[in-house]
Amino acid sequence: MSSAFDAVDVIRTKRDGGELSDAQIDWVIDAYTRGAVAEEQMAALAMAVLLRGLTPRELARWTAAMIASGERLDLSAVARPTSDKHSTGGVGDKITLPLAPLVAACGAAVPQLSGRGLGHTGGTLDKLESIPGWRAEVSNAAFIAQLNEVGAVVCAAGDELAPADRKLYALRDVTGTVESIPLIASSIMSKKIAEGSASLVLDVKVGTGAFMKDLTTARQLAETMVGLGTAHGVRTVALLTDMSTPLGRTAGNALEVTESVEVLAGGGPADVVELTLALAREMLAGAGLADVDPADALRDGRAMDTWRAMIAAQGGDPDAPLPTARERHVVAAPASGVLTRLDAYAVGVAAWRLGAGRARKEDPVSAAAGVVLLAKPGDRVQAGAPLLELHADDPSRFERALAALDGAFEVGGSASSAPLVIDRVG
Template identity: 70%
Template sequence: MSPTEPAPPSFSAVEVIAAKRDRRGLSREQIDWVLGAYTREEVADEQMAALAMAILLNGMDAAETAHWTQAMIDSGEVLDFGDVGRPLVDKHSTGGVGDKITLPLAPLVAACGAAVPQLSGRGLGHTGGTLDKLEAIPGWRASLTTEQIRAQLVEVGAVVCATTPTLAPADRRLYALRDVTGTVESVPLIASSIMSKKLAEGTGGLVLDVKVGSGAFMKTFERAGELADAMTAIGAAHGLPTTALLTDMSRPLGRCVGNALEVAESVDVLRGGGPDDVVALTVALAGEMLTLAGLPDADPAAVLASGAAYEVWERMIAAQGGDPSAPLPVARHVETVTADRSGVFAGADALAVGTAAWRLGAGRARKEDPVQATAGVRMLVGPGDEVRAGTPLLELHTDTPERLADARRLLTGAALPVDADPPPERALVLDVRRAG
């Protein structure tokens, strides 16, 4: 440093914690310093835990949240895929039960002319993870280099793979800390965590699927709207066109929850079939992504029906070592749950079904836990279907039969309601949010 250059600002962790504890805004310099020092392990976990709790209790305004996001981006690499010959556009879901939408969506958007660099994660808890689902396909690999991602975007137009360890390392450390310190629910921290990784991916547009309901992280429309607004504001502050759809997660998406089960259902959608709700949400999200990509005249519903998206799917899976024609694994044990009375099936509760699938082995309680490719729940009837006492409602799939009793206990009574009258119609897309 030359004598004429100002010395870098110097702070202490206690000073930054106290500022947020006392409801004061954090400056850009304070945020840069604390996240940089935490990444370098110069700020202790207990100090960052105290700051995260202060942020949970006292919040951050839009400017602070934007600065916090940028500091997490700056802690690592920013990917640049260069000119892949198509506009880049991405999608992120906050997670839900049976939320397999990325699987048909990425090849569909690619078949419509855009490029989709979908860097995804593994599941924790009842929501499952995109990589866990795809790893049910024989031979498919999640880890790619940046050069391999770019090549696949050029050749195929879509890639779904694991995020690289160099993206937003400050967020990786902070996310693990929040998980064990009761600070996960902070909207600014959730929004900046999601958006820092998406901004570091170098995409040109982003569509967010913010789930609302019992099977979602955000249980109420108001909280989901707060998160959607925070994320679209971050996108606007960083020059990334961002749209958020608030979508219903009071019931599972589609008929299947699990890993191999959801892959099979996604293939049905790509072949022109599949459950109506999965098809509808895939097409709705594709339309928003194509608009952001500058392709508003594309018709994703027609492209899906044509089979072109399935052809992209086959190429996408094969490019990552998978065999799209190989049989998917099936569970060694399948048990049926039946209706306890006659009437109209009102629809399964998303949280109960997701938790049951988790208990069967489809999810993990800790990030290092293994998952069963075959485990999960298959719904045999849908909302509004008439059933009689003894009618099969769903199947429980697992390789470990000792798990069945636990899952069965979750799926009784209010979790699988059978009523005298048909259930009310529920909108799938509840709202659309854009910054400004």
């Protein structure tokens, strides 16, 4: 059967700075998903997109073609207004765990399809899988039922949702094309729009521990994604938030679940509470519930009740003890004074090397491994006092984790504090 287009022509058009037609984009995404366009051809096109970019029209069509490669969830049977959130990933970013039940406790439905960690950023599913019995796979029927009964689902995306993205994501990872803003934006938004939520809040991280290291590119990504969401009829806003220091005081799967439960109990680290409430207010506004104060649901226990119901609905035991590491190693403060810097990326790499993350998709992760931050920038520390605590099942992992932390923190006279929420787009 002859094809309407030729992959090489599509590649050449973009390579030479031309605009792809809607028909070319529809064809190449569909043909690649079906296997009719070879991996090396899509790799060449991805590189051409990285170097030449996509116009807003091309990007909207590219995203629509990726959504059309699979099914779009129908949430019309969900009685509550729907609101979803996506984070571009960071270190200690456990915000989904307290946020989803909190927003559900305030009257919205949160359909959250999450991923696993890769490299120095942790995955929400890996964190939740440290809870005994909890399972990430949920059928479409159970997904709708849980949204109606509990109000929140955090689970793995099915294979039918934006399959073009799954293929292209893996290809970008091995071809040096991960950094393309159009490809990042279409990857995130094709999945999020296919989830079927009526509103979406994006948490775009900026800083050393984030994918976007500087404010200019982070803002460009945020604006691109907000534009895509709006063009597809999803009410979309983005917060630009700081990721130069890890969020909270833990990085690692079970450690972060413990910290999230502390937030739901009305405690927890101030930065985690601040960002959870900021995102909750945006999600509730998007769902038409702007007059509901999420802080009340943390105080009165409703958010905790919803968390317990959400975990139990997916087979988890909210009362079961979480795994703890067999071995610990303390990193002491090198001097007395104020901790002025604690590099998020270094802490993320250390947690990964301790076993909390994976280098390849198929690698196992340790539920118990990770890093506990006994001090955060702005805290006064004493020379020789514990600064960080490394947790691992295998003590041979400490050496490489310590190497990652070399030069990652500084003690000085005073620390300048940067705002956690830097800006809002949308």
